Amino acid sequence: MLEPFVVEVWGKPAGIVIKEGDSFRFHAVAHPFFEIDGTEYNTPGHARLAAARLGNDDHGAAPGASFGKARH
Template identity: 50%
Template sequence: MQEKNLGRAKTVRPIIVEVGGEPQGIVVPENGGFRFVAVRLPAFAIDGRHFETIEEARRAASVALRADKGNGH
């Protein structure tokens, strides 16, 4: 017999991180903060990093994008 009251896994909704109107990655809640998952090449410099706030992740993505553009990409 199956248990009817099994807890369902909480749905983790990713939040899109944009810089200049372009998505650079997403953040997912993790350990009281947010883990960044890159979706654009310049943002891979911060892929997997943990941030305390979404705004910290956005600023880091912005810095990564500027650094990439400064390298001629």
């Protein structure tokens, strides 16, 4: 059984990802990540990428910039 892990964007918590069956569900803890709250992903990395795309709008980072770290 996999443990839930925290997803951070720009060093701030975005949410947690929990394995549910064959997918991983994202649970948001802050704005703007509530937009993807409850969404299922194939991998934890896909959940992190979705959060990073939302968090990118707040910082105006260039495409391809680093979006923080996911803890596994």
